[in-house]
Amino acid sequence: MNVVRRSALDGILNEMRQIRYRLDDIEAALSGWNPQPLKISESELFSLSDHLRKTYLTVMSKGQCSATEVSNLSGRSRAMESNYLNQLARMGWLTKRKDSKTTRFCLISKNVLKERPQQG
Numbered sequence: 001m002n003v004v005r006r007s008a009l010d011g012i013l014n015e016m017r018q019i020r021y022r023l024d025d026i027e028a029a030l031s032g033w034n035p036q037p038l039k040i041s042e043s044e045l046f047s048l049s050d051h052l053r054k055t056y057l058t059v060m061s062k063g064q065c066s067a068t069e070v071s072n073l074s075g076r077s078r079a080m081e082s083n084y085l086n087q088l089a090r091m092g093w094l095t096k097r098k099d100s101k102t103t104r105f106c107l108i109s110k111n112v113l114k115e116r117p118q119q120g
Contacts, residue, residue, distance in 0.1 A: 045057075048093070051084060052084055052087060052088060052093075054074060055070060055074065055081060055084040055085060055088060056088055056093055056094070058070050058073050058074055059085070059088075059094060059105055059106070059107065060107060061073075063106070063107070064104050064105060064106040064107075065104065065105060066102045066103060066104055066105070067079075067081045067082035067085055067103070067105075068081075068102075070084075070085065070105075085105045088105070089105065092108060093108060094106065094107060094108060095107075095108055
């Protein structure tokens with residue numbers, strides 16, 4: 001009886017290792033798909049108003065997030081952050097995508113670069 005349990009556990013362990021290797025392969029393949037964010041100069045960043053800059057820097061620190069996640073980090077209301085995130089998306093600083101019921105905002109990349117309005 002002890003031998004049967006040992007062989008079953010060995011089988012489970014081997015299967016888990018195979019799953020881990022497959023996941024590593026999938027992660028490696030997907031990491032190449034994500035376009036790298038654009039490099040934003042300080043002068044461009046300072047062209048944003050303070051409230052939008054704070055929101056942008058929060059998204060920049062996380063890579064991608066929802067309005068709820070940004071509001072939890074900034075201390076401002078979710079509705080206010082949602083408004084700021086949508087403004088940044090319309091201005092071409094962020095992209096947004098629907099993830100089931102949640103809208104997630106990501107940094108703009110070279111592949112989806114839109115013309116930003118000239119400041120000033």
